[in-house]
Amino acid sequence: MRRFAPLLILPLLAAGCSASDGATAAGPTPNTGGSAAARASVDPSVAAAADKALSGNTKAICAQAARTTTSFGQTFIADLQLQIDAASKDATAKAAAQEKINRDVSSFSSALSGMAQLADNKALKAALSQMSKQVKAFKGDVSKINAEKMSALTASLDKACGRS
Numbered sequence: 741m742r743r744f745a746p747l748l749i750l751p752l753l754a755a756g757c758s759a760s761d762g763a764t765a766a767g768p769t770p771n772t773g774g775s776a777a778a779r780a781s782v783d784p785s786v787a788a789a790a791d792k793a794l795s796g797n798t799k800a801i802c803a804q805a806a807r808t809t810t811s812f813g814q815t816f817i818a819d820l821q822l823q824i825d826a827a828s829k830d831a832t833a834k835a836a837a838q839e840k841i842n843r844d845v846s847s848f849s850s851a852l853s854g855m856a857q858l859a860d861n862k863a864l865k866a867a868l869s870q871m872s873k874q875v876k877a878f879k880g881d882v883s884k885i886n887a888e889k890m891s892a893l894t895a896s897l898d899k900a901c902g903r904s
Contacts (some may be wrong), residue, residue: 796860802901805855809894819844820846831846842880849876863900871897 794800819841826837849872856868871893878884898904 754791758811794855795858798861798864798901801855801859801861801864801868802897802903805897805901806850808848808855809897810825812844815844815848836878845875845878845880848872861900867893867897867900 752900755848790848794804802823826833852868852872852875856872858864859865
């Protein structure tokens with residue numbers, strides 16, 4: 741049963757934050773072959789312009805957080821399947837699957853932290869920072885993911901974004 745406990749969190753991660761402001765919560769299709777950083781190289785000037793556009797814009801940060809959370813939910817599902825498939829293979833496959841999960845969890849945590857740094861709304865900054873810390877605490881160990889904690893964190897983000 742414990743091995744399948746992470747499946748309880750999937751609906752929460754896949755749903756992301758509710759996008760009641762009309763923003764779409766759809767993210768890119770996950771690539772099980774590598775992390776988001778490996779899929780696309782971003783020009784630093786483009787990244788800086790995007791950060792400037794988001795900086796202090798609570799509505800835009802909330803929309804980005806919803807898309808990022810949804811995308812991570814999809815990536816997490818693919819990673820979980822990768823881990824299940826690797827369990828019946830050799831140590832190299834298991835290690836590669838765990839490395840990908842670690843990268844994806846770290847990327848999601850970093851994205852949440854980055855959005856928190858851009859937020860000037862105290863409740864939003866706190867919600868994103870707390871989510872980042874909790875995700876980082878998982879350290880790629882899917883057995884540490886607790887549906888109640890993630891639900892509470894997502895609820896705090898929804899509340900901070902005015903979508904409770």
